[in-house]
Amino acid sequence: MSYTLAELLTPRNRPTLEAMLMAVLQETTIEGMPGVRFPVTDWQPGGFERTHMKMIATGLLDREDTIRMITAGGFLDLASTLEDADGNPIEGWMELLASKWYLLNRYEAGYSRQLLTLTCTSGPGPYTRAAGEIIAMSPVTGNRYTNEAEVTIPDGGSVTAIFKAEGPGIAWADSAETIVVLVTPGLPGVTVTNAPSVAGVPANYISGSGSLAVTSTTVTTTPRTVKIAFTAAGRVSDSSARFTCTVYQGQAVTTTGPFVASASFSQGDLTIGFTDGATGTQSFDEGDEWIVGVPGTPLLQAGSDKEQLSALAQRCRDRWPSLSLVPTGNRFAGMVRECQSASKIGITKVTTRASTTVAGVENVYIAGPTATATPTQVAAVQAYVDERSSDVDMANVIAAEDAPISLGGTVKCRRGTIDTIKANANLAWQTYIAGLDLGGEPPDGLVKLLALENILNDAGAYNATGLTLNGSAADVVLTGLQCASVAAWPNGLPSDALTWHEVA
């Protein structure tokens, strides 16, 4: 007997199994009694034999679902979308497949970790508390954090310590200066905050023997990322090392230089010091890049949700191009997806093209779910890819061209439902945009007007008229590298961009 995959993935229900059992019994002839069939004359519902069949069919029902799961569990797309009868995801099969066939484990949810500063007035201190004994909270979100290690708060002074979120997940992303409530009793005179620092710890990926440090002391009011890229190897002492300075601020990217590396370099209100390594060594290598984020966030590690099964499935698929010693475009795309899964940096879309202007370079275009990548994300992905590239291949990470989609139109709702419908429509529209690859819906690269109409109808709108995308009652056509994004407030989300009316 041969089956199709579709047959194996479709469990037969109880009435079907019951009917099959009855059919077999009704057709079976009794051995040694030619022409005599199973001696039951009453197959009516409620009859003894029919009820008996129903009982056995009910027992067989679980095995039908097992067949479905065994079958789906061997394929990435099927295993990653398995659901139980109530629509809840069944995650074990995909995890098993990834682990045993692809040697990949699913990334667990991560805990957010923050630097909190505890300050004690003169008199009541000092206090020493063991790990986990101090609890601080954000009054905005209610998120609570506990100290990771023993902390001593000096009398009349302050101490900065690492606090870990009580729970894992992306929701634990409290911004600077919001964790200001000390929940732990018995610490009179002590205040807490997660203050920003002057700068993050400078990070680099190709180490010479020299080092770089932020020497300014004032917290900047202009958040930005600064990349110091060495264009000539050498030392500070003989003025041989040279670098360019690239500033990522908002969507603007500005590169200046090259400059001679000296003891001190200023970029706006940020001062950076260069220090040579041991005499006789090369302090800075050509190609060496240092990245500094200012101001320094107290968030040491962002919390993250458990890896999506679809992302895990894609990582499994990405294993194939990685087998080749010669990198392909897919391999760089796989690196970006690995970076996202491991670090949750917010990049969900990626595509690659060979550079048309620089020989041997692959351009890697990236974007987040509902907007193109920020300069900080670009710098982080570039660093991740550079660290994993071979001696001769290179990828140039680029934020995909932003294509904001603004909405227009009028929506009517039943009285009392408008807030719910707005919220549902916002979420669904963001989900739709997030689900579009770079270049829009294939094959024609569309952002569909019909999608907006369907979203509004599904959200519960009474009717929607005069709908437009970017001012036109037509689909938006994207080029292959454009990233559809939710336009800036108030044009991008249905709740703000559309005109809403309540009807009786």
Place this chain on the structure above:
Amino acid sequence: MAGVYETWLQSPGLGPNWMHDPVGNAYWGAVGKMLDDQLARMKSGLRSRYPEDAAAMGMADALEQSGQDRMLPRGGTYPGAADETLTAWAARLQDAWNRWEKAGMALGLLLELKAQGFTTGSTGASIVNHIGRRYYLNSSDELVITTPCAECINRKDKTGVVPSSKLTGFTLSAYDQFYSCFFLLFLTNEPYLSNAAGSTGKAILNQTVNRWRQSGARYCGAVVVPVSAGSWVLGWPADTEVGAVDLVIGDNGARFIDTE
């Protein structure tokens, strides 16, 4: 032939004797048949993930899933080509380890083009790169490498200078010293390769090339030159000189297939 459950439930050693009178055996046999049917489905479900077994069971849709998982779609998608047999497809899927090891290499790309149904061999799909090397498959699927190109009058070296001793190869972009470009050359007519909107042949060609090309290697398009029909283009056949033959450039079916 009775299945394992049907046989077991009817075996005399199982339960009291009344279970195994003719009527009892008929009853338990029916239940056993259902259990055997489910067992067969479970086995098929398990085996469907193994390409060889899926092919043996005729489960094309299971191979479709494996093909997506291993990024090796069924061969013969090129219009006019016959679908790859399930057995051949399964063998290719099993060989994914070796296939993908060749990704980014000329051999890997040419093998995949062959699997999809494009003509290969000395007059079929060839990769020709900026430095004038030509790669094609012989009848044993081995890579043949030749350097058939004459001197190029405007090809620059990496310093941006046309050297006095001319370089061989092609200028495949406005950047005359660009050294990571390649194009595909077909010396026979591929009737389904065209730039017409919705051309399936072109879409499959471009998709295959983009998946299997080396990163950073810029694909410039495909040139179809049916030489047996007297077709030629500027640059190919490589020993053709302008004015030396009485032909019209680009005539007799010669055409360029773009990358978009």
